[in-house]
Amino acid sequence: MLGQAPPERSDAARNRLKIIDAAVRLLAEHGAEQLSLDEVARAAGVGVGTVYRRFGDRSGLLLALIDERERRFQESFLSGPPPLGPGGGASAAERVTAFLHALVDRITEQEKLFLLLERSGRYTSPYSVHHTHLAVLLAELVPGADAHFLADVLLAPLNANLLCLRGYDTARVKAGLDDLVRRLTPRG
Amino acid sequence: MLGQAPPERSDAARNRLKIIDAAVRLLAEHGAEQLSLDEVARAAGVGVGTVYRRFGDRSGLLLALIDERERRFQESFLSGPPPLGPGGGASAAERVTAFLHALVDRITEQEKLFLLLERSGRYTSPYSVHHTHLAVLLAELVPGADAHFLADVLLAPLNANLLCLRGYDTARVKAGLDDLVRRLTPRG
């Protein structure tokens, strides 16, 4: 029952774009590690206060930088072609595996950003979407298990921290996950 | 082949204790969230520089605050009585389960500290010990699997973030882990 939010004012929209642009540019130039919001504000030609009003805090900005690709990713498993998306052609096991593989690639693709985002320590809305999706598949795939918890278990190791900092390559992670899913699936 | 470190000077030792004391006290008073090292230094009656030389950085201090209990915990699974510790009386499956349960309790016990520590984002030496221990047990329990990766998978969901922030109680987590281990174990 929320009333609909008032439309964004033109100066606000303009500044939001300037900020995102500046952030992307600085990211490409200096790397993610030393992306200071002060600097972003300066490069965008706005005050720091503006950055914070637009994006709430550091992780809000990082989330915005991740958003476009994330939206494409979510579309691909929510409404794209099988085996990632729904549609008769894929079993639950195939979809789980495809989803986990895609998520590994997804995180690797923007690993520096995910790394910073994880440091901020709050659960993000992308996480919720991934979790819900996976839980639904797991409820079908592993009957009798606590699907919500199991989804958290499978998502937990897929963080940039583990993927970047512990020396796993993506092939090994994918193989490990495949093996895990195979063992979890009841054999008939 | 490191030469042995020179013994700690008496003023350094005294200050280290004062800092730990002050940190523990402030932790009890104001909670972990707002534990600033500046304040710790002031409460301990030393300069900030001293805190940083002693402990390296924020997470170094947090690690020191965790250290005593962690040492007891490690003793209990490395050389304590079964099923947690070694000794003929427990199967690998029992030891894995016992270890995971104990680790859930261990983290819950100092969850606020672990939460802050995880934010710092580096893998800690306790993690390495837990990981090695678990990997050895899993190599026996789940032959043919990538035991090191599997150990990371099982440890990943056991973080304060998940345990505190997602509304699981310890009973549910333990039950979920038990079920998971059961499903992973090859049936004869």
Add this chain to the structure above:
DNA sequence: AACCTAACCGGAGAAGTCTCCGTTTACAAG
């Protein structure tokens, strides 16, 4: 006891995140 020096001390200050609030601006209504 006086001396030497490696190790330690402490606080000023750099750099970053985020807040507060007085000023400015977009835009809808008259």
Add this chain to the structure above:
DNA sequence: CTTGTAAACGGAGACTTCTCCGGTTAGGTT
């Protein structure tokens, strides 16, 4: 075009984490 006002602006400054370095001290040596 004027006016009213809700929203947006921006930068000073509070608060952190962490570094740097000139001054101090513990404790072995002579």
